[in-house]
Amino acid sequence: MAENILMELTGVGKTFKQADGAPRVILDSVNFALRDGEIVTLLGKSGCGKSTLLRIMAGLAAADQGSAVYRGTRISGPASGVAMVFQSFALFPWLTVQQNVELGLEAQGVPPAERAHRAGAMLERIGLAGCGGTLPRELSGGMRQRVGIARALVTNPDVLLMDEAFSALDVLTAETLRNDILELWDSGRIPTRGMLVVSHNIAEAVMMADRIVILSSDPGRISHDIAVRLPRPRNPDSQEVRALADQVYRLMTLR
Ligand SMILES: Nc1ncnc2c1ncn2[C@@H]1O[C@H](COP(=O)(O)OP(=O)(O)O)[C@@H](O)[C@H]1O
Numbered sequence: 001m002a003e004n005i006l007m008e009l010t011g012v013g014k015t016f017k018q019a020d021g022a023p024r025v026i027l028d029s030v031n032f033a034l035r036d037g038e039i040v041t042l043l044g045k046s047g048c049g050k051s052t053l054l055r056i057m058a059g060l061a062a063a064d065q066g067s068a069v070y071r072g073t074r075i076s077g078p079a080s081g082v083a084m085v086f087q088s089f090a091l092f093p094w095l096t097v098q099q100n101v102e103l104g105l106e107a108q109g110v111p112p113a114e115r116a117h118r119a120g121a122m123l124e125r126i127g128l129a130g131c132g133g134t135l136p137r138e139l140s141g142g143m144r145q146r147v148g149i150a151r152a153l154v155t156n157p158d159v160l161l162m163d164e165a166f167s168a169l170d171v172l173t174a175e176t177l178r179n180d181i182l183e184l185w186d187s188g189r190i191p192t193r194g195m196l197v198v199s200h201n202i203a204e205a206v207m208m209a210d211r212i213v214i215l216s217s218d219p220g221r222i223s224h225d226i227a228v229r230l231p232r233p234r235n236p237d238s239q240e241v242r243a244l245a246d247q248v249y250r251l252m253t254l255r
């Protein structure tokens, strides 16, 4: 395996049983590599298998065919260098914000004092200073997702997987949060080496990605892989960004 590859999927397939019991191929022969230093956005229509693919990479689901490898080791469960942010935030409502963020560290066996310190520092960095003692329900959607992101980042993940992390938020909140993450990434203030961002939002993809990968539907296959060589931060109204968005739109609507 090449030195600079963080995660590699080779010939990955996944079939689910439909309600009537008939099998349906969701992912078919997916080959994909996430390389060191890149943000990849995975785009595709609703139901095409994006979350399934991400769950396989996170070790939350197993592929039926092919292999999924993280830094040379076959993925057989959640790996400690890999963190995920969920669309639904997936916070524990009975735990405080601080306790939610500490969870990932607890799983890694980090002692309580260090846990508290790191969680507090991460909450501050992600714009939630002073919110540690509150319950998730007391926060707005945008702030809740900040907690979800803090919980992932506090573990210092090598690979960050984001599953439509911004799509439950209003447009402006989503944009702010996205920009905050890009700033942490571009300024090197997080040790994360690779990000895979699942989205169904073309505008989001063209603002973030070093590479845009399009997953087709029925079955999910990688249909396009587009390198993006535009510096960040990007201006959504610039000609380059608009041209890229048009190109991606055309490819996604191609029959
Ligand atoms: N555990 C499951 N059992 C049966 N079908 C599933 C399961 N998980 C997902 N599916 C089906 O697989 C397809 C792809 O789902 P998903 O990966 O969530 O798509 P996406 O994230 O692109 O919207 C959908 O049709 C969904 O209903």
Ligand SMILES: [Mg+2]
Residues within 6 Å of the ligand: 050, 051, 052, 163, 164
């Ligand atoms: Mg999904």
